[in-house]
Amino acid sequence: MIEVAKRLHTVEEYYFSRKLREVGEMIASGKPVINLGIGSPDLQPPQKVIEAITNSLGDATAHKYQSYQGLPELREAISLFYKEHFSVNVSPVNEILPLMGSKEGIMHISMAYLNEGDEVLIPNPGYPTYQSVTKLVGAKPVFYNLDAKNNWLPDIDALQKLDLSKVKLMWVNYPHMPTGAQPSTIAFKSLIAFAKRNNILIVNDNPYSFVLNDNPTSILSIEGAKEVCLELNSLSKTFNMAGWRVGMVLGDSAQIKNILKVKSNMDSGMFYGIQKGAIEALKCSKMWYVTLNSVYKERRDLIWKLAEALGCTYDENATGMFVWAKLPEHLKSEAFIDKVLKESNVFITPGTIFGSQGEGYIRFSLCASTEDIQECIARVS
Template sequence: MIEVANRLHTVEEYYFSKKLREVNLLIASGKPIINLGIGSPDLQPPQKVIEALTNGLLSPNAHKYQSYQGLPELREAMAVFYKTHFSVNLSANTEILPLMGSKEGIMHISMAYLNEGDGVLIPNPGYPTYQSVTKLVGAKPVLYELDASNNWLPDLKALEQTDLSQVKLMWINYPHMPTGAQATETLFEDLVAFAKRHNILIVNDNPYSFILNDTPKSILSVKGAKDVCLELNSLSKTFNMAGWRVGMLVGNSDQINHVLKVKSNMDSGMFYGIQKGAIEALKCSKMWFSTLNSVYQKRRDLVWQLADALKCTYDKNATGLFVWAKLPGNVKAEEFIDIILKENHVFITPGTIFGSQGEGYIRFSLCASTEVLEEAIARVK
């Protein structure tokens, strides 16, 4: 039998890949499962985006290989988007790299910068892909703990009491997933200074800025940030385009070129029609965000009622596409969600999949209609 690569022994199959098989089997057996686990938007993209994709299919360029760097007009739209919403100036020619979703960027950045044994600071709780990709490239995860007492922000003073000599890269993610915590301007300034002191590349993963949040922030707005920071962004949540796979990496030209060297060896460019649709999405006015968030506000109110029915507590100031809720007493997250799935046919994400600091918490997705959420409330009551 042919042995698999050693790197496969360092990671497990993604939690949702496994758990959704179980959920789908329950659905196939006739169980009326309500899925509040996945952050996959159920709403439609703007109509003009769909029209741009459709029209793009008729272009003589549609079926050709596309540029590894994307259409010039897509990069220009991304530059205008960052200037408009984050007050960040970017060169469309040299400081923006379109991606097939920001998840791709996590792998490309890691491959561009990490050698075997390099340390990587990873939030706990945090997006599981940061840790799995770190392991796949042979680097060493160095978890930094976040907790409610510090509003789920990193304690940089405590970090500087540890040995950072082997650390090369740090993942941050604000607005934070899964907790919905927001970074302050001061935190971003402190992170830039921290990165410069320790020669660490900081990458902010920033796909949730516009969901139930009136103050979107980019770490690149901080003076000197481009020297030591990159930022990932995505159209998945902001424009309901998760399946389209459109993201971007922004930062200084040298760092972008390093990542491009990896990317250009791994794909052949984004489909033309999708790029044309993305351009239209990035041109949306603030009315789009207001309309989108009015829907999510109604849904979040219902999810809060659901959390109340389950005797959970939560932070009403949190933002993003989820509600992060603390379970009562010493209830174990995975045991709790399995009971709710079995008895009430409602699937909720256990906080433990985001790290040990997620024990005692669960995460609800807002990607379900008000009718479905009302049904979930009725079931658990």
């Protein structure tokens, strides 16, 4: 038997990969499970996006290898999008790198900057992939706690008291997943000053800015951010294109060049038609966001009722496509969601998959129809 690489012993199979198998087996056995766990948009992309990929299939270059840096017109569309929605100027020539999903970017950035033994600041609670990728490249996760008392924002004073001599990279994620907390200009300025004092590269993972949020924000809008910050973004949530795998990383040209060294050795460019569709998505008018959010608002109102039916509390000011809800005291997240799954055939995500600070919380996805959410309310009631 060939032994696996030691790095595989540092990580486990992704929670949703395991849990959705269990849910699938329940459905196959006849259980009417409703999935409120995963944030996979169930709505359609803009029609003009579908038309763009369809019309592109006959283009002369459609089926050839594509540029590692993406089509120039895609980078131009990303640049204009950031200018219009975030008031951020980024050069389409050398400060933007399209990605096959922002999740790819987490790996590429980590491979570009981390050596074995380097340390990485990771939010708790936070996206589990930050930790798993850090371990896969041989670096060490150093968790920093977020909590409701501080609106799920980093405590810079507490961070500054840590031994930061080996810390090279810091992951932040605002608007925050899973809690939906919003960043503030002051918080971003404090993070940038912290990064400069300690020679740390900050990466803001920013795919949720346009869902139930009237104030889209980029860390790159803060003066001096490009010196120490990168930003990841994605079309998955904003344009219902999760399966298309279109993301981007933006930042200083030298940092983008370093990430390109990794990316260019790992793929041969994004499919031409997908890039054409992405260009059209980025050109969407304000009406697209208004229509999208009207659907999510209706769903969120129902999810709040579901949370109340389960005895939970929540923050009405949170944004994004999830509702982060606090359980009644002394209840454990995983035991609670397993009980609901078994008794009501409703799957909800336990807060603990996002870190120890998620204990006592559960997360509802808004990626389900109003009819399904109403059925969930009826079941748990």
